[in-house]
Amino acid sequence: MIDEKIQGALDSILVPGADRSIVQLNLVKSVEQNDGMVRVVLGNAALSAEVQKYVSESARVAVAAVTGGDAKVDFVAAKPEVVNEIAHTVAVMSGKGGVGKSLVTGLLAAELKRRGYSVGILDADLTGSSIPKMFGVDGRPQGSDNGILPVMTASGMPIIAMNLLLESDDQPVIWRGPLIDKAIRQFGKEVLWGKLDYLLIDLPPGTADAVLTVMQAFPIDGAVIVFTPQDLVEMIVRKAFNMAKMMDKKVLGVVENMSYVYVPELDKKMEIFGPSRGEEMAKIAGAPLLGQIAIDPQIATLCDAGNIDGYESQVVTDLGENLLSALGVSV
Ligand SMILES: Nc1ncnc2c1ncn2[C@@H]1O[C@H](COP(=O)(O)OP(=O)(O)OP(=O)(O)O)[C@@H](O)[C@H]1O
Ligand SMILES: [Mg+2]
16 A cells, blocks of 8 residues: 555656656556655656656655655656556447548547546547547647547547648558457557556447457447448448457447437427437347437537537536446446
8 A cells, every 4th residue: 555645746747748647647657665665666658758757856855745754766668568557448330431530539538537537448440539629638648658648538538540640630550450359459559658547449430350359459339230221220330249259348328319300399209310219229230229419509519629528518418327237337
């Protein structure tokens, strides 16, 4: 057990470029206290030499201030994949593009964060990242030879996406399969998330190689399947379900997006893409219907404004609650 005062002092040291503390990043390896001397050992994952120097000096001063004695802070080599401690990893998928996977990922992440959990998002749609834009993030990730630090959203959520690493946002990513595979595996090994309650992975559309790689490379608890009430929905959900099953991954639930439009003047829900098939799809996937999201102009506006976490509704609250239940977390 680390002394509470020392723990507090270490938790006050924010890592530049990560905006999270060395405790939140799970970098504290050991703390020893002997004859008025405190010796702290930190992992160096993703921290440049300059950042390590800053962190060790600020940690030394902060610890010495609370103990009134001397302190020494050293770094040892540590890889992000060893440092990361992620309680639950959830992939959001669909057998089809443009149905709202990124939106559902963003809404779920924001809702879990509002509930007090630490949440991160990995945008695994390497050629069409949309998570950074939804959260209004365009900073460049910092890091070292050893790893990458995710970029923080305004509300304090770490996210990583391929387009953040590219020179410019509108640069198209035209990669062949093996390179995409390599990039995804590198994300799995080299991104420093530290301690997270939930890591949500926004998958690219379809059931292609990239989806397979994510399912192999990450310890996924399960997948959330997103669909819209359109033609062929049954085939699309089946495809996603079979993919998850093939990879031995559990389907945690299904989400119907663009279920209906609510017309306030008539106080009526209009099912413009056809009647809802939410319950039917839940049956096919053998998993609960986590929610039905309306077509809402406010969603599109907030996505465009980079403020998706500003969208709150009963549906989103329930979405979060239902996902937690599907994960076996008591709410
Ligand atoms: N329920 C909704 N109401 C209003 N707009 C929506 C809704 N769902 C999605 N959109 C809009 O549709 C667009 C596509 O959604 P999104 O990017 O989440 O789909 P996707 O499945 O991730 O797409 P891709 O397959 O390209 O990754 C977004 O720009 C979003 O603003
Ligand atoms: Mg997407």
